[in-house]
Amino acid sequence: MHSLLKITLLTLLLTSTLLTQGCASRQSQEGNAPFAIMNNLVIAEPLAINFKSEIAIARLSEVINRAQISNEQRAQLFYDRGVLYDSVGLRSLARFDFSHALQLKPNLIDAYNFLGIHYTQLQEFAQAYEKFDSALELAPEHEYAYLNRGIALYYGSRPELASLDFKAFHQQQQDDPYRLLWLYLTEYEIDPLAAKYSLKQRAEQVDDATWAKQVIQLYLGEISQGEFVNGLTKNVRSNKELTERLCEAYFYLGKYNQTLGYRGSAANFFKLALSTNVYEFVEHRYAKLELDLMRTTTATKTQP
Incomplete structure (x- = not known):
């Protein structure tokens, strides 16, 4: 190639x-x-920014600045533009838009989730936990809020609490190797031997044809x-x-x-x-x- x-x-x-x-x-x-x-x-060649994303950002900006729309509609547009900013690596602009969206519509669940991710990346863990908690209060079944709060807890040096969130996330789809890997990484911080044993048991549900199964095999010492x-x-x-x-x-x-x-x-x-x-x-x-x-x-x- x-x-x-x-x-x-x-x-x-x-x-x-x-x-x-x-x-x-x-x-x-x-x-x-x-x-x-x-x-x-x-x-491989690094992924280039999709020109369609750039055009979409420009159009959303024009609508936000000029259109006569309700606060709820404007909040959704800020959120949508924030997602686009995030997808091209413009994190600060994305964070601004997510915050602005929540000011206009305080029950915008996914905006809380995104802000929690960003605060985790900034190592502002208390604010990250708060945002994920808000998302889960509004939508207790929001499975990716469990993933992202688990990651925040993992990097915030609270592996016992993180493992609870990762277990909840893993239960939703037990054949997903990525859910299994994050659970393993967290359990490894608590008890490496027990984590490896659990990884081997849970890995039986992951299809061998899934390429990420190789990551699990690496961690188990099989390759x-x-x-x-x-x-x-x-x-x-x-x-x-x-x-x-x-x-x-x-x-x-x-x-x-x-x-x-x-x-x-x-x-x-x-x-x-x-x-x-x-x-x-x-x-x-x-x-x-x-x-x-x-x-x-x-x-x-x-x-x-």
Whole structure:
């Protein structure tokens, strides 16, 4: 496939990361993780902003500014434009529109959900919890509010509460590998051995034909990182499909290397997930947060 490229630059990046580790023995230990697979890593052309989204934003802006409409209609337009801003990575503008929509229509459930996501990305966890709680008060069956509140609780270092939300989310569709993976990541923070046992049991309900089943197999130790990477292009039919798959794959590789203590490798995989520009994917949203948290941890450790 002509859009697949061998990553010479990534090789240099990984090499540089390893050379800057503080301890020689640590270099050797971490070096085994990336160098075994770097020759097979692939990237796709980052997703470009859809011109239809740009046109839609312009049209919505014109209607909002000029049309004689009710507050409820205007609130919906602000929300719709916020969703479009979010889809092209303009988070601050999206947040402004979601907030404005709620001022005009305080029961706009999905606006609360989006704002909660954004506050999670900003590490403003108290505000995130408040927004998700508001969404669930208005719509107790809003399953994605459970997912997103669970993620906020996970990153807010409250894994026990997060696991309750992820279990509720997983129960809604037990053959969804992504629901299972977030539940596993949270349970791993509580009890790694029990989490792996539960992952193996729950994974039986996931179809082997689903590509994300490979992520589960990686986490269970059934395949190596090299085998996982070699399978990333299997049955891929377009650059868009490849880009979306790589966004997910590199995020979960980052989390996997994190659990092994390979911080440099984990950071590089999170950067690769970000490079796809798949702004709407959960994995893209939180790859940036992962990097921010890693920088914070490093800065804290280096303070006298």
